[in-house]
Amino acid sequence: MKRKLSSVVALPEPSAHEHSARRPTIRDVARVAGVAVSTVSYVINRSGQVSAETRLRVNSAIHALRYEPNLLARNLKAGRAGSIGLIAPDLKNPFFAAVSSGVQEIAQARDMLLVLCTTQSAQHWENYYSQVLRARRLDGLIFLSGSGMLTPSLMELIQSDSVVLVDERLPGLEVPCVVSTNRRGARSVADHVLGNGHRRVGIISGPQTLWTAGQRMSGYREALAAAAIEPDSVPVVAGDYQQQSGYEAARILLDVPPAERPTALICANDLMAIGAMLYCREQSLEIPKDISICGFDDIPLAGLVQPGLTSVDQRAEQLGRSACRLLLRLIAPPNPEDQGSIETDHSTNLVVRGSVGPAPAG
Structure with a gap:
């Protein structure tokens, strides 16, 4: 009959020796867990045959002692x-x-x-x-x-x-x-543009095969729908997240009669937004007086261009x-500094600068 494995293993209380400033060793872990040093090594390296209960005891001792395996020493010993x-x-x-x-x-x-x-x-x-x-x-x-x-x-x-x-x-x-949170970040920057009165907008999207590009397009479309603008009526040109593609996309979007020309370009990353800014300057379009432009990523260059680029910081x-x-x-066993949860969905933050202004009259 198999004995039921308890999720809690009682270990001896660490002595004053373990609480001292000396860094705990693999021998300390073995003593507290009541196993051989080789068994601790098997658990750390995920090698050898170790029962589930023994593995639990060793990991509990590692956490109790705040033992941090020396990866460098272990790997040098192994020859790599x-x-x-x-x-x-x-x-x-x-x-x-x-x-x-x-x-x-x-x-x-x-x-x-x-x-x-x-x-x-x-x-x-x-x-x-x-x-x-x-x-x-x-x-x-x-x-x-x-x-x-x-x-x-x-x-x-x-x-x-x-x-x-x-x-x-x-x-x-x-x-x-x-x-x-790409979708949320894209929604926030599009809301900011539309909140400045822009109704004729153009979108420079990322590559259609990329998840980030799809998420950002979804965020833009949500903002357009909330502003009573039919998302499918807004012109979109796909770029490749590189500066030159932003330049070429801006040329396509702005090569229309002035009455139909977008008053704002929403770009799926900063490099494409900077490419669009370069094209607009060549056409003597003043930013943001004649046209507003925003990006995504908040790369360091976004704060250095003139005017500063409104963007989304995704850390x-x-x-x-x-x-x-x-x-x-x-x-590998977690480092004591990394015992807490690891953030897998990082929040985004709208960074407002001078590249987005009120929609021009007319």
Whole structure:
């Protein structure tokens, strides 16, 4: 007859020795849990045969003592450094660079090597790097999709390794994901534009295959409907989140008779908004007197252009930090500093600057 496993395991109270300033060791954990040092090692490294009850006792001792495994020493002993991968579209986009910086900050603090691969948003590169990183047997992967598409190598990687998505969700894929409230943020910035009296607006959207682009379009459409504007009547040009595509989209949207020309351009990211601003200046359109423009991401450049770009802050570095903490929690016992919940749906914040003003008369 099997004995029922209790969810609570009574452990000896840590002595004054454990409460001292000395950093607890694996031997302290073994003594408190009443097991051999090798058993603690099996639990930490997820190796060997350990019963569920013993594993629970060891983890309870780890938490009681606030023991933090020395990943660097453990991996050097094993002949390799602990390593995680990050696949991102590129680092030329300041938003992606900030997410990567957040990942690196946490990885470095946990003695983990970060292997960075950039894909230029191309699906074939996403597939290739997923295959390469799987062959290198990393401890885990953080994936920021630039294509919005699943690849065969990524699916194989997910089946055998720990993977966390950041910023972008992928259709039909149930894996841990850290994102921001894109739809809510898009609704807030569109409400701000419409609240300034604009009724002829144009939208420069992101790539149609990306979850973020779809979420932001949904937010814009909600704001338009709430303002009694038929969403399908508003012209939309899809860009690729790069500055040049914003420039070209603005040229298309504004190449109409003056009476039909949008008085505001709602852009799905800051780089495209800055491209649109450059086109408007070339056409001698004053911002925001003649036309208002807003973006999304709140990259550092948004506060430096003139006028300052109204945008949506989605805490890019914090997205990266949360994604890395979540991945490390999947592949190793949690650090005492990370015992609390990890934010997976980051709130967005409207940042109002000078690029949006009242709709021009007439």
